[in-house]
Amino acid sequence: MTEPVSGTQRSRRPSTHVAPDGLYETAQHYVGDLVYGANDGILTTFAVVAGVTGGALSSTTVIVVGMANLAADGLSMGVGNYLGIRARESALERQGRPQEEAQPARHGLATFLAFVVAGSVPLAPYLVPGAGDEFIPAACLAFGALFAVGAARSLVTASRWWSSGLEMLGLGVLVAVVAYATGAGIALFLEGGAG
Numbered sequence: 336m337t338e339p340v341s342g343t344q345r346s347r348r349p350s351t352h353v354a355p356d357g358l359y360e361t362a363q364h365y366v367g368d369l370v371y372g373a374n375d376g377i378l379t380t381f382a383v384v385a386g387v388t389g390g391a392l393s394s395t396t397v398i399v400v401g402m403a404n405l406a407a408d409g410l411s412m413g414v415g416n417y418l419g420i421r422a423r424e425s426a427l428e429r430q431g432r433p434q435e436e437a438q439p440a441r442h443g444l445a446t447f448l449a450f451v452v453a454g455s456v457p458l459a460p461y462l463v464p465g466a467g468d469e470f471i472p473a474a475c476l477a478f479g480a481l482f483a484v485g486a487a488r489s490l491v492t493a494s495r496w497w498s499s500g501l502e503m504l505g506l507g508v509l510v511a512v513v514a515y516a517t518g519a520g521i522a523l524f525l526e527g528g529a530g
Contacts, residue, residue: 350434363491365445372412372446373484376454378507379408381477382514384457388470389518394461397469401458405451413447456480474511481507 355364362369383404387397420439427435436442457477460469485503489496 348428348434350437352434352437366488366491368416368442368445369449370484370488372449373453374503375412376409376450377456377477377480378510380404380454381457382510384473385511385515386518389515390522394469397461405454409447409450412450413443416446417443453480453484478504478507
């Protein structure tokens with residue numbers, strides 16, 4: 336059983352963390368946070384759009400719930416990533432192992448920013464006054480953004496661009512179908528109960 340690390344040992348804890356140097360290395364270092372945040376931002380925001388549309392609610396509802404999702408869920412994911420890294424580092428410290436990540440706050444911030452920026456994409460058609468039926472453009476933008484984020488992942492990983500893009504797109508379509516069907520099903524159920 337590993338003994339707890341004393342305060343004196345903590346101050347001299349070795350580190351395997353290597354700070355990224357330059358744009359390419361920085362992108363590689365934060366790629367997990369960026370993909371995680373962007374993917375979840377697009378998916379959850381479009382799930383809101385699809386669920387509200389499936390439930391036959393107003394465009395105003397899409398904007399209100401979508402914006403609330405961007406702020407609350409984006410912050411929640413950033414904080415969750417930060418706390419997850421802190422917990423892992425604390426466990427490594429308890430085991431007497433070297434530090435692996437020295438900047439958990441930066442990873443949390445990267446996740447939050449990626450979530451908000453990418454998650455705004457499906458809401459864009461709803462913010463254009465008098466656009467009419469916004470759902471189809473929102474779906475096209477969301478699916479295009481999912482494919483683009485997946486394909487961009489290949490710039491700093493060993494994945495093929497089309498394979499990464501299709502993987503994210505396929506999972507996004509699945510989430511959208513489930514959200515739309517859930518919204519439509521609940522609306523039908525409530526209408527049936529009210530009648």
